[in-house]
Amino acid sequence: MDISIHNIMSWLKGGSLSKTVEILTIWGMAGIEKTTLAKYIYRLHSHEFERISFVEDIERKCADQTHALLNPQKQLLGDILRKRMIEEHNVDVCTSKIKKVLFHKQTLVVLDGVDNFEQIDALIGTKGFQPGSKIIVTTKDRSITENCALFRLTMPPKHTKHALCGLSASESLRLFCWHAFGGYDPKEGYKKEAITALKYCGGHPLALKVLGSSLSKEDVATWTDTFEMLETREFHTHVNKVLQISFDSLPSENCKDLFKHIACLFLLEKINKILKQY
Numbered sequence: 001m002d003i004s005i006h007n008i009m010s011w012l013k014g015g016s017l018s019k020t021v022e023i024l025t026i027w028g029m030a031g032i033e034k035t036t037l038a039k040y041i042y043r044l045h046s047h048e049f050e051r052i053s054f055v056e057d058i059e060r061k062c063a064d065q066t067h068a069l070l071n072p073q074k075q076l077l078g079d080i081l082r083k084r085m086i087e088e089h090n091v092d093v094c095t096s097k098i099k100k101v102l103f104h105k106q107t108l109v110v111l112d113g114v115d116n117f118e119q120i121d122a123l124i125g126t127k128g129f130q131p132g133s134k135i136i137v138t139t140k141d142r143s144i145t146e147n148c149a150l151f152r153l154t155m156p157p158k159h160t161k162h163a164l165c166g167l168s169a170s171e172s173l174r175l176f177c178w179h180a181f182g183g184y185d186p187k188e189g190y191k192k193e194a195i196t197a198l199k200y201c202g203g204h205p206l207a208l209k210v211l212g213s214s215l216s217k218e219d220v221a222t223w224t225d226t227f228e229m230l231e232t233r234e235f236h237t238h239v240n241k242v243l244q245i246s247f248d249s250l251p252s253e254n255c256k257d258l259f260k261h262i263a264c265l266f267l268l269e270k271i272n273k274i275l276k277q278y
Helices: 002-013 034-048 058-062 070-081 091-104 117-124 169-181 191-198 205-215 220-231 237-248 253-267 271-277
Strands: 022-027 051-055 107-114 134-139 158-163
Touching: 002 022, 002 034, 002 134, 002 158, 022 034, 034 051, 034 107, 034 134, 051 070, 058 070, 058 107, 058 117, 070 091, 070 107, 070 117, 091 107, 091 117, 107 117, 169 191, 169 205, 191 205, 191 220, 205 220, 253 271
Parallel strands: 022 134, 022 158, 051 107, 107 134
Antiparallel strands: none
């Protein structure tokens, strides 16, 4: 992730004299390590700000709960006020209190796993920030951030997007080997098998971790059997679950149908044939 880290660190160092809020959106598919990247940057630079907060997994925390936004709000408010307990039960009041603090304190805030622009509105409001403050949003949807209320102000914030894609072949091999062998290189006698394993992961970090961990301490014969199993389109349930989240998050049935057609195009198969098999 060296290139991504370099780009985001450059963004953090720039714009300190800006009078508008600086927002960075890190976007990409589920399991691509958006959260990991944001945490690394946050831990590296949090000491440079007066107030800090990392609100993790907002999508999950807001799912199927009454007044679900209150929990992320309370965490954010508690972090920036440096209070352990926040006794507040109204979303609008929480938003108002958060806005007051953010307007007067140079702050680093990470909103992780956002799936709705209304979550951003409730968490950081529309008032603006102390010069030098930075907001990082991680999401699967590249357009969510710019739909929030801050961008309807007379002076909208400066917005930067960073797409997080799959790892290169060399990066994939290093990550896979770390989980399979405990080092950055293939174990003696496993180089061919390690390279074969990469083709099933497509540079996807979570898939590399899961497959590497599942093959750790196994013999070559087990690796070969696993590859044969993968050829039958079976895969580790955890990876399937993550990829299913990406599919389910598509905004409409038309998008999902289009996704299926594109997937079948890559397989050089007709969609009706594929649907009959599943």
